[in-house]
Amino acid sequence: MKKAKTKLVVPCRSDRSFYGDGIPGVKPEELAGKRIVVEGADGSGRSTQIASLVEWLEISGHATVQVGLKRSTLVSEELERAQDGNILSRTTLSLFYATDFADQLENVILPALKAGFIVLADRYIYTLMARDMVRGMDIAWLKNLYGVALKPDAVFYLAIEPNDLVQRALAKTATLDYWESGMDLGLSRDLFDSFIEYQTLMRMAFRKLQKSYGFTIVDGNRPVDEVNEELRKNIEAVLLGK
Amino acid sequence: MASAKNIELPGQRTSLKRNEMKTFAELGFPGRLIAVEGLDGSGKSTQIYLLKRWLEAEGVKVYFSEWNSSEIVKSATSKGKKRELLSPTTFSLIHATDFADRYERHLLPLLRAGYVVLCDRYVFTAYARDVVRGCPPTWVRGIYSFAALPDITFFFKADLEVSLNRILDGRPKLKFFEAGMDLRLSTDPYESFRIFQGRILDQYLAMSSEFDFVTIDANHRVETQQATVRQLVTHRVDFDQFRRNSPLPLPPPVRRNPSTKSKPAFEEPEEDSAA
Numbered sequence: 001m002k003k004a005k006t007k008l009v010v011p012c013r014s015d016r017s018f019y020g021d022g023i024p025g026v027k028p029e030e031l032a033g034k035r036i037v038v039e040g041a042d043g044s045g046r047s048t049q050i051a052s053l054v055e056w057l058e059i060s061g062h063a064t065v066q067v068g069l070k071r072s073t074l075v076s077e078e079l080e081r082a083q084d085g086n087i088l089s090r091t092t093l094s095l096f097y098a099t100d101f102a103d104q105l106e107n108v109i110l111p112a113l114k115a116g117f118i119v120l121a122d123r124y125i126y127t128l129m130a131r132d133m134v135r136g137m138d139i140a141w142l143k144n145l146y147g148v149a150l151k152p153d154a155v156f157y158l159a160i161e162p163n164d165l166v167q168r169a170l171a172k173t174a175t176l177d178y179w180e181s182g183m184d185l186g187l188s189r190d191l192f193d194s195f196i197e198y199q200t201l202m203r204m205a206f207r208k209l210q211k212s213y214g215f216t217i218v219d220g221n222r223p224v225d226e227v228n229e230e231l232r233k234n235i236e237a238v239l240l241g242k
Numbered sequence: 243m244a245s246a247k248n249i250e251l252p253g254q255r256t257s258l259k260r261n262e263m264k265t266f267a268e269l270g271f272p273g274r275l276i277a278v279e280g281l282d283g284s285g286k287s288t289q290i291y292l293l294k295r296w297l298e299a300e301g302v303k304v305y306f307s308e309w310n311s312s313e314i315v316k317s318a319t320s321k322g323k324k325r326e327l328l329s330p331t332t333f334s335l336i337h338a339t340d341f342a343d344r345y346e347r348h349l350l351p352l353l354r355a356g357y358v359v360l361c362d363r364y365v366f367t368a369y370a371r372d373v374v375r376g377c378p379p380t381w382v383r384g385i386y387s388f389a390a391l392p393d394i395t396f397f398f399k400a401d402l403e404v405s406l407n408r409i410l411d412g413r414p415k416l417k418f419f420e421a422g423m424d425l426r427l428s429t430d431p432y433e434s435f436r437i438f439q440g441r442i443l444d445q446y447l448a449m450s451s452e453f454d455f456v457t458i459d460a461n462h463r464v465e466t467q468q469a470t471v472r473q474l475v476t477h478r479v480d481f482d483q484f485r486r487n488s489p490l491p492l493p494p495p496v497r498r499n500p501s502t503k504s505k506p507a508f509e510e511p512e513e514d515s516a517a
Binding site: 024141 | 312314315317318321322327328329330331332335336338339342343345346347375376377378380381384385387388
């Protein structure tokens with residue numbers, strides 16, 4: 001009988017810090033864990049990929065924690081309500097999301113990293129920045145705002161052509177989400193057209209961000225396993241500090 | 243009234259340098275914004291209330307906006323405060339969210355429509371308070387850079403002891419954040435409040451000349467202060483440009499506690515924005 005493998009990889013320490021001044025009083029060198037971010041539009045397969053990564057990481061002996069958008073104790077409910085009514089202007093919505101992010105950063109991400117967990121983020125500041133950029137917010141303003149954010153060890157952007165994305169979204173829910181279609185922007189009265197146009201703008205915003213933040217673009221329009229294989233390879237390298 | 247074409251809408255990041263930041267008048271807005279700043283207990287809310295009453299009586303289109311009063315954001319803020327969930331960063335961001343909501347939904351359209359907007363606390367409150375809490379000054383100013391500067395900012399400067407006593411005499415139970423207890427300055431709320439307010443005062447004084455604060459000696463009698471305020475407003479604002487044409491004034495903002503509605507603002511509102 002084959003002997004079970006018990007030798008585990010201990011992730012190297014991160015030497016990465018905050019994008020800006022960070023959170024008052026937090027020393028990046030105390031954060032032993034790793035930060036992995038998966039970005040991509042709804043329907044790009046983010047959640048499936050993350051679930052599979054968690055499975056793999058835990059079997060490999062790593063403790064994990066997951067975070068995402070609109071999950072903070074502080075403002076998630078209010079944010080949900082505000083969005084339902086579509087009553088907030090762009091700066092307000094932007095700051096509301098930033099508050100949600102900062103709350104999770106301080107109460108979930110940082111403590112987990114101190115304890116040596118691997119944090120998997122189902123979207124991070126880049127989605128928030130891209131959405132705001134599409135709505136005309138200034139990139140320098142956004143960079144200053146998200147100076148509180150920690151630099152991840154790896155960021156994967158699951159890229160999918162808007163035409164493929166619309167197929168996936170419709171196959172999943174048989175309708176298109178108001179916000180994921182950017183209906184608040186008034187690009188088109190037609191939901192389908194608006195979705196395509198908005199997702200094209202989002203892709204352009206991500207490309208712009210990719211230049212400053214240097215994340216890995218992964219072709220999301222492939223079988224789930226193939227994409228996961230690529231993510232695992234990259235994450236393995238990150239854990240070993242390569 | 244200026245047409246929309248002449249108005250330069252403030253960008254998100256105009257500049258962080260005072261000489262490159264603009265007031266609403268400088269941006270070509272037909273309306274004017276008057277802000278009051280000062281410590282809790284400096285009497286600023288009383289003064290702006292009296293200013294509002296006078297302007298209304300003069301037939302001027304007036305709107306009053308209070309710090310930390312956006313309906314949708316407030317529920318999150320009070321939850322955060324009650325359960326002590328707020329860190330300096332989230333404290334700062336949630337107040338910025340509140341401000342942005344009032345700014346974009348009320349202040350900007352009203353100023354476009356030629357109102358005189360009165361603000362009980364403006365961005366300077368955040369500049370002072372968030373920095374005392376340890377947030378980097380450039381970060382805080384950067385966040386609020388979407389807002390234009392007030393056309394007049396009155397700073398009510400009372401002796402620290404006078405402001406402290408006004409608050410501490412009337413309202414012995416201090417709230418956690420109001421007393422700055424999150425800063426761990428002292429285990430005694432009163433002592434903590436004193437140190438905290440002292441530091442905020444230092445911040446106000448440091449930015450007073452940078453932002454052309456009109457300093458009012460808040461140790462004087464209510465009427466004396468109000469006379470100075472009215473004199474300056476008359477001097478700087480031509481009422482004829484802001485006359486109300488419609489017989490109906492804008493309804494007052496909805497208040498949480500109806501019992502305080504009719505009460506004149508002889509003292510700070512119960513839950514000052516402050517905390």
